[in-house]
Amino acid sequence: MQPTDFVKKWRDMELGERQAAHSHFNDLCDLLGVTKPLDDDTKGDTYTFEKQTAKDDGRIGFADVWKKGHFAWEYKGPGKDLDAAYRQLQRYKGALGNPPLLIVSDTKTIRVYTDWTNYVTEVHEIALDDLLDAKKREFLKNVFENPSALRPKRSRDELTRDAANDFSGLAQRLRERGHDPHTVAHFVNRLVFCMFAEDVNLLPNKLFQRSMELAVKNPAEAQQNLSDLFRAMSLGGRVGFVAVPHFNGGLFDDDTALPLEKEDVKLLVHAAKLDWSEIDPSIFGTLFERGLDPSKRSQLGAHYTDAEKIMMIVEPVIIEPLTAEWEEVRGKIEAELAKAAKGKGATRTRAMNRAKKLHADFIEKLAGFRVLDPACGSGNFLYLSLKALKDIEQRANSEAEDLGLPRGLPRVGPENVLGIEINPYAAELARVSVWIGDIQWMQKKGFGTSTPILRPLNNIENRDALIEQDEETGEWREAEWPEADVIVGNPPFLGNKRMIGELGEQYVLDVRGAYRELPKTADFVMFWVLRTWKLIRNSEVKYSGLVTTNSIRGQNNRSVLQAAADNQQIFRAYSD
Structure with a gap:
């Protein structure tokens, strides 16, 4: 199929998800010159439509298309919420072997999310007309044949270090202007969490980033903007016409904000543009603490433990004993379910209830x-x-x-x-x-x-x-x-x-x-x-x-x- 033919066919198509998904995917395979599910795997073991999986509520679900080690793909009808489709895939991915790419689409848009462990998630959106571009088609071909070509260049560790370095400079300037170190630390912790909350869509409409961008020309406004935001996060409220959820937890227990200068505001604008949703908590705190209190740097350097060494403790102390216990419990559950399968009436019910209790007790x-x-x-x-x-x-x-x-x-x-x-x-x-x-x-x-x-x-x-x-x-x-x-x-x-x-x-x-x-x-x-x-x-x-x-x-x-x-x-x- 030629690109112009594909675009022409699907531009005016208004069929719903069920009617269009398989045809659209097969046409896309023809366009890219890649194999289709039924051509490549007649048993559905590694590449198939309607891959059965589990939903979070225990019901059976189906991923629209799945290719082992490559992707899980969820279709929606025209105009439907692709973000909801992505959340659905996130629930499925463990049962699908954690593929490195999660893809959602309708017949007009394809959105590819990278999902490699310890790498920053990248989102690539390809509109229908983009498929006229050979580079976009080559990108999609890699989805099918060479997903590693889409692995992000930036690790979570690198992102975290960049973020921590930004705030080290801000904290130092605030201390040099005479603010109490603990007050500075509390204030900067709030800023960090605001940027994280913003990038995981808990704080709506880029409120933090926009408030700092507006304050660049008049830095005196930054303190009031932040105070208004902290007040809303304390109990839940509004900033202008935007509703803000209730956060608090002690972190937003009041509306205190420190005054900022122009360079401080610029730094916050730059930092807010990083993807804080991918910050790595296992190293962020230590890196950040080094910047907050220079007198602690040598001490922290001696005490810092990287994630790999931490797991050398967590594995034998937590993971191995509890995993062994679960495997023992699972064996007992399987035995009870075998009794239930052979039994009838009350015998079957009692065996099923014992199996449920074994699971419930472990949880x-x-x-x-x-x-x-x-x-x-x-x-x-x-x-x-x-x-x-x-x-x-x-x-x-x-x-x-x-x-x-x-x-x-x-x-x-x-x-x-x-x-x-x-x-x-x-x-x-x-x-x-x-x-x-x-x-x-x-x-x-x-x-x-x-x-x-x-x-x-x-x-x-x-x-x-x-x-x-x-x-x-x-x-x-x-x-x-x-x-x-x-x-x-x-x-x-x-x-x-x-x-x-x-x-x-x-x-x-x-x-x-x-x-x-x-x-x-x-x-x-x-x-x-x-x-x-x-x-x-x-x-x-x-x-x-x-x-x-x-x-x-x-x-x-x-x-x-x-x-x-x-x-x-x-x-x-x-x-x-």
């Missing part, structure tokens, strides 16, 4: 599962732990649906992760990272958000994780940690000879007095190790994984490790 356990990071910094461990729990829950729901059970909606959320952090704006950064990560996951899987959009994260606490003062005696004692199933994290590294100089003599005396089991020569990290080991010993925590340094093997720290090893409570170690 209930996940909903109540708690992960504690008692030195959470800007939330890297918390975000990746939450994502791991949500992925396990999704797998359990999907596999339960495949076995014939109703598939539930997600119940795991930000309340599943607990944090303690002594630095107030690092604690807030951890909350922002968890909020962003949760919203990203929900949207990528095709689920919506409820209001208020931000639930208060009081489970991420700003306090000392090691000691607290007895109200009656005034003595310092071990600080209470919230109840948790597992503990993960990267406690601060500080050798015993540097503790007094870095932390102050009185604080060090108070900590050592509260933890008399440790020798006075023990390194700072060992206080976290000791506390964690005691919780495991008392069966209050099942598993833990902490990042430490090689120095913990030294004579000054070995007593705690030896005690734990004697009790068979240290089971795995990694080394660079």
Whole structure:
């Protein structure tokens, strides 16, 4: 088929989705010179129309066209909502093997979304008349034959670093003008979340970006514009004629905004044009924190843990045990469903109810599962732990649906992760990272958000994780940690000879007095190790994984490790 013939045929076509989809797709294959589903795969195993899959509510659905390892394609009738079609594909994609391209179209428009893990999503829209262009046709041919040619050039890591660098400069200028560092941090955290919310369509009509663009000529307006926006986000309201949802969560608890100069506003306009929907929470917080407080840079450099190393902790502590448990539960469900298939009447009903209960009990356990990071910094461990729990829950729901059970909606959320952090704006950064990560996951899987959009994260606490003062005696004692199933994290590294100089003599005396089991020569990290080991010993925590340094093997720290090893409570170690 020639391009002019294709365009002429489909320009005036008004058939609905069902009548037109297969014909349009087959004509497109002819136009591009690629194989059609029925020519390439008569069994429908790798390339087919109407690929059966699962919806999020447990019902059976169908992807209009699917090619394994290439794309999932959803058609809509002329004038229908292609954004809704994309959300539908996001719900299907896991059951379709997570193809790298998600495509939605009607007979007038084709929209291609890239969906590679750890890469920024790109959207390519091709109108009907664009198919007269040989380059556009070559692009679409790659969709069928060489999808890797469409892989984005920019990774999420690169985007995140660019965004963090922009805000480092803004934070520094605000501090230099005499604003309190914590006030600056809170203000900049708000700006970050506004840009994220805008790019995931929770904050409508590009309100933030437009407000900054309008203020470039008159920077004095920026403070009032932001104050109006924060006020609306606090309880839900309006900015002009635009309705703004209720966000708050403590991040937008008032309408305070700092005054901005022209260069600040220009920077915000530039930053707002980045795709904040793809920000990577696992590194964003730490990069951002470096920019907020230059005095922390060397410390953060020592403590920063990349996602790969974090997963070396999360895998054995969270993913492996819960996955093994689910596989055991799934086996029991399969056995009950086999009984139901053979039985009749009440026998069949009882077996089906037992299968449903097995699934429901496992999901209930996940909903109540708690992960504690008692030195959470800007939330890297918390975000990746939450994502791991949500992925396990999704797998359990999907596999339960495949076995014939109703598939539930997600119940795991930000309340599943607990944090303690002594630095107030690092604690807030951890909350922002968890909020962003949760919203990203929900949207990528095709689920919506409820209001208020931000639930208060009081489970991420700003306090000392090691000691607290007895109200009656005034003595310092071990600080209470919230109840948790597992503990993960990267406690601060500080050798015993540097503790007094870095932390102050009185604080060090108070900590050592509260933890008399440790020798006075023990390194700072060992206080976290000791506390964690005691919780495991008392069966209050099942598993833990902490990042430490090689120095913990030294004579000054070995007593705690030896005690734990004697009790068979240290089971795995990694080394660079």
